[in-house]
Amino acid sequence: MSASGERKSCSPQLEIKLFGRFEVFRNGKPIPEEAWGRRKTRTLLKILLTNPGRVFTNDQLIEFLFEGENVQNALDNLYGRVSELRRALEPELKRGVDSAFILRHGQTYRFNLDGSIQIDMIDFQQGLQSALESADAQEWIGAIEQFDDVLPLYRGEFLAEDRYEEWAEARRGELRDMHLKGLTRLADCHAHLGRLRQAISCCQRILGIEPYRESVIRQLMEYQHKAGQRAQALDTYNEGERALREYLDVDPSPETLALHQQIASGESKKETELDPRRIAVIPFVNVGQDPSDEFLADGMTEELIYTLSKVAGLEVIAQTTVLNYKGAQKSVTEIGQELHVGSLLEGSVQKVTDRARILVQLINVENEAHLWAEQYDQDMQDVLSVQGDIARRVATALKVQLLAKEKTAICKGKASNPAANTAYLKGRLFLAKRTHAACLKAIDYFEQALAIAPDYARALAGLADAHLSTIGFISAEEAYGKAKPYIQQALALDPLCAEAHATLGRILWLSDGDVHEAESEFLRAIELNPNYALAHELYVGLLRHTGRAKEACQRSEIALSLDPLSASLILRYAGSLHAAGRLVEAVDQYQKALEINPVLEEAWWGLWYSLAIQWDWDQAEVVTRRCVEQYPDNPYAHVNLSQCVVCRGRSAEALVEIRKALAVADDPPPLPVLLHAGYAHFFARQYDKAIGYLRQVLRVNPSSNSAHNAIGKCYIQQGRYDEALEELDAAERMFGGADAAWNTQVHMDRGQIYAARGETEKAEAELAALMRSSGKHNKRFAISVLLFALGRTEEAMDWLEAAATAHERFVIILGVLPDCDPIRSHPRFQALLKRIGLAD
Numbered sequence: 001m002s003a004s005g006e007r008k009s010c011s012p013q014l015e016i017k018l019f020g021r022f023e024v025f026r027n028g029k030p031i032p033e034e035a036w037g038r039r040k041t042r043t044l045l046k047i048l049l050t051n052p053g054r055v056f057t058n059d060q061l062i063e064f065l066f067e068g069e070n071v072q073n074a075l076d077n078l079y080g081r082v083s084e085l086r087r088a089l090e091p092e093l094k095r096g097v098d099s100a101f102i103l104r105h106g107q108t109y110r111f112n113l114d115g116s117i118q119i120d121m122i123d124f125q126q127g128l129q130s131a132l133e134s135a136d137a138q139e140w141i142g143a144i145e146q147f148d149d150v151l152p153l154y155r156g157e158f159l160a161e162d163r164y165e166e167w168a169e170a171r172r173g174e175l176r177d178m179h180l181k182g183l184t185r186l187a188d189c190h191a192h193l194g195r196l197r198q199a200i201s202c203c204q205r206i207l208g209i210e211p212y213r214e215s216v217i218r219q220l221m222e223y224q225h226k227a228g229q230r231a232q233a234l235d236t237y238n239e240g241e242r243a244l245r246e247y248l249d250v251d252p253s254p255e256t257l258a259l260h261q262q263i264a265s266g267e268s269k270k271e272t273e274l275d276p277r278r279i280a281v282i283p284f285v286n287v288g289q290d291p292s293d294e295f296l297a298d299g300m301t302e303e304l305i306y307t308l309s310k311v312a313g314l315e316v317i318a319q320t321t322v323l324n325y326k327g328a329q330k331s332v333t334e335i336g337q338e339l340h341v342g343s344l345l346e347g348s349v350q351k352v353t354d355r356a357r358i359l360v361q362l363i364n365v366e367n368e369a370h371l372w373a374e375q376y377d378q379d380m381q382d383v384l385s386v387q388g389d390i391a392r393r394v395a396t397a398l399k400v401q402l403l404a405k406e407k408t409a410i411c412k413g414k415a416s417n418p419a420a421n422t423a424y425l426k427g428r429l430f431l432a433k434r435t436h437a438a439c440l441k442a443i444d445y446f447e448q449a450l451a452i453a454p455d456y457a458r459a460l461a462g463l464a465d466a467h468l469s470t471i472g473f474i475s476a477e478e479a480y481g482k483a484k485p486y487i488q489q490a491l492a493l494d495p496l497c498a499e500a501h502a503t504l505g506r507i508l509w510l511s512d513g514d515v516h517e518a519e520s521e522f523l524r525a526i527e528l529n530p531n532y533a534l535a536h537e538l539y540v541g542l543l544r545h546t547g548r549a550k551e552a553c554q555r556s557e558i559a560l561s562l563d564p565l566s567a568s569l570i571l572r573y574a575g576s577l578h579a580a581g582r583l584v585e586a587v588d589q590y591q592k593a594l595e596i597n598p599v600l601e602e603a604w605w606g607l608w609y610s611l612a613i614q615w616d617w618d619q620a621e622v623v624t625r626r627c628v629e630q631y632p633d634n635p636y637a638h639v640n641l642s643q644c645v646v647c648r649g650r651s652a653e654a655l656v657e658i659r660k661a662l663a664v665a666d667d668p669p670p671l672p673v674l675l676h677a678g679y680a681h682f683f684a685r686q687y688d689k690a691i692g693y694l695r696q697v698l699r700v701n702p703s704s705n706s707a708h709n710a711i712g713k714c715y716i717q718q719g720r721y722d723e724a725l726e727e728l729d730a731a732e733r734m735f736g737g738a739d740a741a742w743n744t745q746v747h748m749d750r751g752q753i754y755a756a757r758g759e760t761e762k763a764e765a766e767l768a769a770l771m772r773s774s775g776k777h778n779k780r781f782a783i784s785v786l787l788f789a790l791g792r793t794e795e796a797m798d799w800l801e802a803a804a805t806a807h808e809r810f811v812i813i814l815g816v817l818p819d820c821d822p823i824r825s826h827p828r829f830q831a832l833l834k835r836i837g838l839a840d
Contacts, residue, residue, distance in 0.1 A: 011101070015028075017155070019120055021160070022162075024089075037084040044081045044082065048109065048111040050168060053112075057107060057108050099112075100115040101115055121175065124175070124178075130146055131185070132182070143185070144189045148186075187199040196226055199223045207239075207243075212244050217252075218255065220236050222259065230263060240252065276342035277315060278341045279308065280316075280321075280322055280336075280339050280345070281317070281346075282345065284347045288351045288352070293351045299426075299429065300349055300358065301322070308410075309529055317341060318566065320533070345360065346360075354379060357377050359374075361373040372393055382418065420448075421449075423446070424462065427444075427466070428442070431469065439470050440470070443463060446460075458494075461500040461503060463486045464482075467482040468506065473703060475733060477733065478703075483507060498524075502532065502534060505521030519542060522538055537566075543555060543576070544575060552580070553573070553580050556573035577589060578613075583614055586606070587623075612644065632664070635673045638657045643680075647813055647838070648838065651683055652684075655680055671697050671704070674694070674697045678710050678711075682710060682717075694710050709731040712725075712749055716749060744781075747773075747782065748782035763790055779808075780803035814832070
């Protein structure tokens with residue numbers, strides 16, 4: 001056999017990734033770091049790959065790698081690096097046999113593309129060219145599918161770790177431009193098919209990279225205007241104007257100014273017309289004789305929402321909102337106007353022995369005309385198989401062209417066993433109730449489904465969600481530990497499962513503290529299912545956590561267009577508005593959330609807190625008293641009035657309101673009411689009574705980190721430091737989370753104990769932990785209190801004043817916090833109380 005033939009038969013398979021993190025895989029396994037020898041061996045490979053197949057002279061490679069070295073030494077070094085590179089790529093290469101990949105011709109080298117090799121850059125370039133040709137030919141569906149396949153290959157900038165190397169600069173810029181061109185043309189393809197949400201998303205991705213690209217600014221404005229997002233289009237102009245001036249020092253072009261004027265002076269089409277492609281599935285009706293068959297109608301509703309949501313050309317209202325119309329005696333026009341949808345899908349289910357009759361009709365809201373109707377008679381074992389057919393017919397009736405992946409997706413996702421389907425369906429219905437008892441039933445049903453069909457990806461994702469929903473009754477650490485393996489299994493079985501990606505993002509963020517990867521997972525979930533409101537909602541929370549309040553508001557508005565009657569989502573929006581400083585709007589949204597769900601405890605708190613943190617204490621008290629008048633039998637109304645007056649130093653009055661809250665509450669009272677009863681007595685310095693209420697919380701929910709932490713605070717004030725440390729350890733353990741910011745109170749309180757004992761080194765360690773935290777949860781406040789305990793009063797006041805300037809939430813309790821009693825008479829402390837309206 002010739003050396004060339006031997007080389008071909010023995011050479012390994014290589015896969016090389018040049019976008020984002022540089023990686024080389026040999027026969028499917030990453031080449032280990034130590035195999036490269038010296039760092040410049042890897043760099044040599046990267047240089048050759050900036051233009052695979054191009055011939056590089058020795059002089060060129062020496063200039064890139066060994067500039068300034070003695071010529072002979074540089075040449076020897078080059079030969080050494082070439083030898084190392086060949087061994088790294090082909091460790092089994094025999095002496096005297098040419099490399100399959102690194103070819104030498106006289107005084108030149110090149111990387112050989114004829115071997116068994118895959119390079120993401122080449123796949124990207126070839127795939128993008130094919131997609132662009134399809135777009136040029138106006139083959140919109142085919143182009144979109146090709147773009148969707150090739151654009152994800154661009155995982156980040158070309159050789160991102162070498163961003164300052166001149167030899168990579170030209171190729172990096174070229175590939176970046178190609179990526180942005182691909183996104184621009186993809187937006188255009190979506191727009192031609194009426195998929196304006198997808199077109200808008202592409203433009204936003206481009207502007208996230210180059211916010212000054214004026215043609216895309218106009219493109220985005222036009223799409224937003226067509227989609228009825230007039231306010232967002234005007235915001236896009238304002239942000240684009242700032243970017244043009246900041247990056248290029250130019251004003252918007254006359255063309256951009258004219259478009260802005262046109263949008264500013266007119267109305268959006270959707271402001272006056274309802275879009276037929278915006279659709280709501282009204283809860284199906286059970287017309288059978290057996291009320292126990294109700295789950296079949298509810299299950300059909302949920303599955304149709306889920307299946308239709310996979311069609312990106314439709315905008316589907318989420319289940320949380322449509323369930324509000326279950327049994328409602330409202331006309332098509334009324335529902336359509338309330339949800340601002342152009343189409344309604346409604347139907348009924350009737351079970352007769354072992355068969356089911358399903359009636360479905362699609363109605364145009366504008367004229368109440370029937371666009372399509374069908375009757376299905378199915379065996380009960382196969383009742384859910386009609387979803388895909390319904391989704392296809394709805395898309396056809398609404399003139400939505402389906403992509404190949406959407407055709408596959410709407411027929412995918414069911415377990416092959418009907419019994420597993422039924423168990424899964426019941427699990428989802430119980431999970432939607434979000435009570436602890438319902439979540440436990442959901443876990444049981446998901447486990448039943450998996451016992452029948454172990455490879456049922458959606459059941460695995462549902463089981464993970466159900467375990468996460470039990471946080472508070474089991475520790476967060478335990479819940480995340482249970483959920484994570486199920487999500488990993490789900491994604492291994494179905495990498496395109498949007499629910500699994502969203503849940504993985506939640507785990508990565510709240511358990512692992514990996515915000516960057518969590519964001520990637522949330523965005524992947526939204527990409528896979530733009531109609532998945534929960535993914536948007538979770539992403540809103542992450543944006544708020546990372547201080548991106550404006551983005552959180554924008555994302556909240558997108559999510560609310562899909563789920564306008566979700567109290568939890570409205571609450572997220574209110575919190576985002578609060579974080580963005582839009583406090584008046586925040587108050588309105590908190591009130592709206594309470595109208596939907598009057599027992600939403602966080603909304604009660606946020607309502608008056610949005611006023612208190614503006615130091616408008618009189619108005620905060622007016623609002624809380626008005627709520628008591630409006631909801632006299634709601635314990636949370638009394639709790640919030642109690643919180644407001646206790647912050648103002650009126651502890652006796654606060655305890656009266658807590659007693660009223662307990663009197664009108666259920667028996668036993670809700671845990672948040674008991675928790676606040678404990679805090680009210682803590683602020684009144686009645687520590688034993690406070691501990692009594694908090695112990696009641698722990699008897700029902702031993703994993704309540706808030707109760708453990710509050711008991712620890714009581715013990716600190718009583719000087720029972722060992723017991724306090726036990727409670728603080730329990731609080732930290734129950735919450736979990738890698739970010740110290742989640743447990744600022746624990747670090748603060750533990751540090752106070754060590755300071756009181758004279759264990760200064762340990763106290764300083766707790767202070768250091770606070771200093772390292774991300775700063776999202778009362779960091780400045782906690783640092784100041786611990787510094788007071790360490791006797792560093794002036795430094796503590798600096799931090800406390802900074803906390804007030806940043807409007808950290810714990811600042812409102814300064815007037816009553818026992819920890820601050822020793823320095824209450826300090827002039828700077830008194831001045832701060834006056835500044836925030838808690839002293840005359």
